[in-house]
Amino acid sequence: MLRAIRAVLRRIGELKATPGWLSVWRSDAGLISPDDIPEEERDRIIEAVAREIVKRGFTTPALLFIELSKPVNFIASQLLVALDPLVSSVLTSSDYRKFSLLMEDDENIERLLQAIERISAEGGRGDGRA
Numbered sequence: 024m025l026r027a028i029r030a031v032l033r034r035i036g037e038l039k040a041t042p043g044w045l046s047v048w049r050s051d052a053g054l055i056s057p058d059d060i061p062e063e064e065r066d067r068i069i070e071a072v073a074r075e076i077v078k079r080g081f082t083t084p085a086l087l088f089i090e091l092s093k094p095v096n097f098i099a100s101q102l103l104v105a106l107d108p109l110v111s112s113v114l115t116s117s118d119y120r121k122f123s124l125l126m127e128d129d130e131n132i133e134r135l136l137q138a139i140e141r142i143s144a145e146g147g148r149g150d151g152r153a
Contacts, residue, residue, distance in 0.1 A: 057128045060121050068122050069131065071114060073138035082143045089136055093129070100126040 060068075076085045092099040103123035107116065114122060125131040 057124045057131065060125065064121070065125055065131065066134075068114065068118050068125065069135050069138055071118070072122060073135060073142050076139055077142045082139060086136060086139060089132060089139075093132060096129065096132055097127050100124070 057065075076082060100123050103126060104120075107119055107123075126135075
């Protein structure tokens with residue numbers, strides 16, 4: 024076991040010594056960061072999630088959970104990855120992965136909170152109906 028751990032650490036050390044190793048690894052794995060998502064797409068995804076939360080009547084529990092998870096937003100965003108199969112009815116899988124990335128950033132959490140509060144104040148249902 025210890026031998027395997029050392030081999031992995033040695034391999035990671037070799038990768039770090041290679042110029043541009045992180046960008047190659049990210050592009051090969053198809054990974055993106057929250058900054059790679061365009062503003063329009065970010066706003067569309069956050070708005071869709073906020074509307075769905077309000078529409079389903081989860082405004083108060085969602086606001087409470089989001090506010091409480093602010094100090095550990097990175098860990099909470101990783102929990103969202105585990106919930107991917109359950110949320111496919113709300114967002115496409117691609118949008119959901121982007122949403123989980125967006126939730127790593129404090130500014131996007133604030134955007135989501137503000138969108139939920141705004142939609143809730145507009146009519147309460149989030150689907151255009153009062």
